[in-house]
Amino acid sequence: MKKHLSRVLPLYVLLLLFTIFATSDATIRRRDYTVPTVYPELLKPLTPITTKDPQDIYINLVLSYTDLAPDGYTRKVWTANGQYPGPLIHCNRGDRLIINVTNNFEDPTTIHWHGIFQLGSNWYDGVGGQTQCAIPPGVSFIYNYTVGDQVGTYWWHSHYLAQYVDGIRGPLIINNPDDPYLGQYDYEYVLTLEDWYHAESHNLVAMRMTQGYEAFNPIPDSGLISGRGQYDCSRARNGTKCDPNNMPAIYTVTKGKKYRFRIINMSAEAFYFFSIDQHKLKVIEVDGVDIKAIELDVLPIHIGQRFSVIVEASQDSGNYWIRANIPIDCLMFGKYTINNNSAIFNNNNITGILQYDDASNDTLPKSVDWNRNLLPCHDLDINLIKPYVDVSPPLKVTDQINITVDIGEPDEKGTAKAYINGQSWVPDLKNPSIMKIMDQNISAKEFPLNANAYMYDNEGGAVEIVMYNTNQADHPFHLHGHNFFIIGMGRDGIPDSSKYNLKDPPMRDTVTLPPNGWVVIRYMINNPGVWAFHCHIEWHVEMGMVFQLIEMQSKLQTLKMPPSVKALCQPGSQHTKRLAIPFPDDGETTVTPGGYVIPKSGPTKRLAIPSPDDGATTVTPGGYVIPKSGSTKRSAIPSPDDGETTVTPGGYVIPKSGQKEGFTKRLAIPSPDDDNVTTVTPGGYVIPKPKEGSTKVKRTTERNIKYTTKRNAWKW
Numbered sequence: 001m002k003k004h005l006s007r008v009l010p011l012y013v014l015l016l017l018f019t020i021f022a023t024s025d026a027t028i029r030r031r032d033y034t035v036p037t038v039y040p041e042l043l044k045p046l047t048p049i050t051t052k053d054p055q056d057i058y059i060n061l062v063l064s065y066t067d068l069a070p071d072g073y074t075r076k077v078w079t080a081n082g083q084y085p086g087p088l089i090h091c092n093r094g095d096r097l098i099i100n101v102t103n104n105f106e107d108p109t110t111i112h113w114h115g116i117f118q119l120g121s122n123w124y125d126g127v128g129g130q131t132q133c134a135i136p137p138g139v140s141f142i143y144n145y146t147v148g149d150q151v152g153t154y155w156w157h158s159h160y161l162a163q164y165v166d167g168i169r170g171p172l173i174i175n176n177p178d179d180p181y182l183g184q185y186d187y188e189y190v191l192t193l194e195d196w197y198h199a200e201s202h203n204l205v206a207m208r209m210t211q212g213y214e215a216f217n218p219i220p221d222s223g224l225i226s227g228r229g230q231y232d233c234s235r236a237r238n239g240t241k242c243d244p245n246n247m248p249a250i251y252t253v254t255k256g257k258k259y260r261f262r263i264i265n266m267s268a269e270a271f272y273f274f275s276i277d278q279h280k281l282k283v284i285e286v287d288g289v290d291i292k293a294i295e296l297d298v299l300p301i302h303i304g305q306r307f308s309v310i311v312e313a314s315q316d317s318g319n320y321w322i323r324a325n326i327p328i329d330c331l332m333f334g335k336y337t338i339n340n341n342s343a344i345f346n347n348n349n350i351t352g353i354l355q356y357d358d359a360s361n362d363t364l365p366k367s368v369d370w371n372r373n374l375l376p377c378h379d380l381d382i383n384l385i386k387p388y389v390d391v392s393p394p395l396k397v398t399d400q401i402n403i404t405v406d407i408g409e410p411d412e413k414g415t416a417k418a419y420i421n422g423q424s425w426v427p428d429l430k431n432p433s434i435m436k437i438m439d440q441n442i443s444a445k446e447f448p449l450n451a452n453a454y455m456y457d458n459e460g461g462a463v464e465i466v467m468y469n470t471n472q473a474d475h476p477f478h479l480h481g482h483n484f485f486i487i488g489m490g491r492d493g494i495p496d497s498s499k500y501n502l503k504d505p506p507m508r509d510t511v512t513l514p515p516n517g518w519v520v521i522r523y524m525i526n527n528p529g530v531w532a533f534h535c536h537i538e539w540h541v542e543m544g545m546v547f548q549l550i551e552m553q554s555k556l557q558t559l560k561m562p563p564s565v566k567a568l569c570q571p572g573s574q575h576t577k578r579l580a581i582p583f584p585d586d587g588e589t590t591v592t593p594g595g596y597v598i599p600k601s602g603p604t605k606r607l608a609i610p611s612p613d614d615g616a617t618t619v620t621p622g623g624y625v626i627p628k629s630g631s632t633k634r635s636a637i638p639s640p641d642d643g644e645t646t647v648t649p650g651g652y653v654i655p656k657s658g659q660k661e662g663f664t665k666r667l668a669i670p671s672p673d674d675d676n677v678t679t680v681t682p683g684g685y686v687i688p689k690p691k692e693g694s695t696k697v698k699r700t701t702e703r704n705i706k707y708t709t710k711r712n713a714w715k716w
């Protein structure tokens with residue numbers, strides 16, 4: 001059960017202060033770094049856009065690996081243009097964005113534009129397995145779309161496996177020349193919130209999907225504000241680079257001026273309470289929709305959600321904490337996580353600094369937090385959010401969809417799964433839905449059940465989606481291609497249609513489905529396409545908590561898909577499987593399908609999985625965790641580097657021969673064979689099927705029963 005945090009919060013604040021600054025001289029330090037930290041772009045006010053006419057904006061995003069230390073700990077970050085967070089895309093209402101994405105990763109990728117409707121350009125929505133084949137390594141692909149009438153605060157991120165967690169994400173801001181609040185602030189800032197992991201996401205996903213593992217998600221090692229955070233370097237393992245005095249994000253203000261902060265939660269797992277000590281937050285925008293202003297002390301913000309707030313620099317000159325508090329209860333239940341040694345437990349109050357421009361650099365803020373009497377993990381009360389322009393949701397529903405969200409029993413292999421109406425989503429990465437519909441004339445009716453596809457065709461009609469949550473976790477669900485009216489939300493019971501708010505409901509594109517609760521939304525049918533609707537907790541995405549809405553399929557078939565999109569799906573252009581590793585059984589360890597070695601004994605069964613950072617293991621270039629000792633016992637694990645193949649950082653196997661420069665490089669990437677020998681998981685992992693005489697680890701009935709009992713006790 002979730003418990004109220006107010007009693008323990010003061011303790012966390014104290015711990016935070018000790019943790020971060022015990023080793024520093026308690027000053028705000030400005031200095032050069034041997035390891036680049038993060039791009040300072042977000043700490044400067046936005047340059048105002050003065051043009052009114054729509055323009056074509058050309059942007060290059062070159063994706064590559066860069067060593068960075070956002071929280072002081074140096075790791076390989078998956079970057080765009082070498083920076084983290086990724087470049088700010090700033091445009092005007094009506095502009096066309098022509099974005100050339102060059103994939104210099106060793107893995108395929110896609111980029112999604114979170115909140116952009118992609119009206120008539122569904123194929124640029126960037127969802128692997130749904131709206132495009134991924135961009136192969138070494139290949140450039142141009143996304144080319146207009147933002148239409150949309151204005152407000154958005155972001156962009158990889159939508160392929162869990163790559164965005166490794167750094168592929170940045171803000172996207174659309175200026176409104178007719179902003180109703182234009183005269184009410186002097187400057188604009190963008191501020192992003194991100195949870196941060198020291199292990200790469202493919203490691204974390206593999207651990208999350210480990211057979212027999214039924215506890216909670218990977219949890220972050222730290223949190224960042226606009227790409228900057230602090231880490232307790234005493235927890236970093238030997239041989240790693242870690243700066244305990246990493247600079248926080250500092251936003252400078254002038255007394256008497258007003259600032260619009262555009263706040264974006266770009267996390268994988270974390271919900272935040274955002275606040276600035278002694279400064280009220282006047283909320284004017286929610287997920288791209290202007291609202292009637294409301295004044296708050298503390299703003300709840302879940303993954304994928306955005307707010308604009310006006311902050312007046314009205315206090316005494318000085319330094320004030322900007323706080324992004326991660327309630328631990330929203331991260332996990334108990335301590336049953338894979339990477340339970342995370343330092344987040346000692347520093348869940350992520351901080352930046354609001355600095356008056358005449359304040360001293362020499363002292364840290366002494367400001368005091370607001371009282372926080374809100375419930376963790378819950379959205380901002382829907383009754384407080386009123387669109388600025390009066391709106392009416394569709395009163396007549398033509399298409400009704402009921403969705404039950406479940407983190408259910410593990411599959412037959414013992415892998416934890418999430419379910420939408422009993423089906424865990426499996427992306428068809430080689431032949432995405434849009435290709436089936438537009439290129440092969442296959443109706444979504446014929447899609448396999450695990451495509452989780454729901455169709456509606458009544459142009460000009462309205463969809464109502466009723467979502468139920470059968471588990472005790474909260475799920476921030478994000479809809480692509482639309483925003484929607486939230487006409488009802490409940491924390492227990494079932495929806496009562498007589499109580500729906502049909503007068504002035506909030507419009508958002510990301511809504512948090514409460515634990516054991518329900519949500520009812522409506523929107524107009526006016527955008528042909530394949531639209532993802534998914535929990536934005538990235539670990540739940542990888543577990544299959546995704547469905548796709550097939551909107552006006554026949555109309556979609558009349559549109560013309562650009563040849564460049566189609567070309568991404570040419571045979572041989574994709575590789576979607578990860579390295580297969582057999583299951584040795586040396587009596588002491590179990591090897592997971594992802595290739596992780598788990599000791600059979602340990603402090604407790606659930607805490608026995610070593611973190612890649614724990615000093616006892618080595619992470620291979622392929623992302624495999626191998627114990628540092630006992631190598632002879634692990635001889636059953638083939639070396640990924642067998643002389644004939646190269647293993648990419650993402651764990652893909654590429655033959656050393658046959659690789660060519662440039663575009664054709666992708667043709668050298670094989671699809672490892674065959675359904676007879678291997679099974680592919682939803683996350684793209686290859687699991688060998690048992691062979692006769694193999695040493696597959698057996699999971700006894702007794703063990704299964706034990707897990708089941710424990711699981712019930714934890715009450716997911």
Ligand SMILES: [Cu+2]
Pocket residue numbers: 474475476535536537540545
């Ligand atoms: Cu979820």
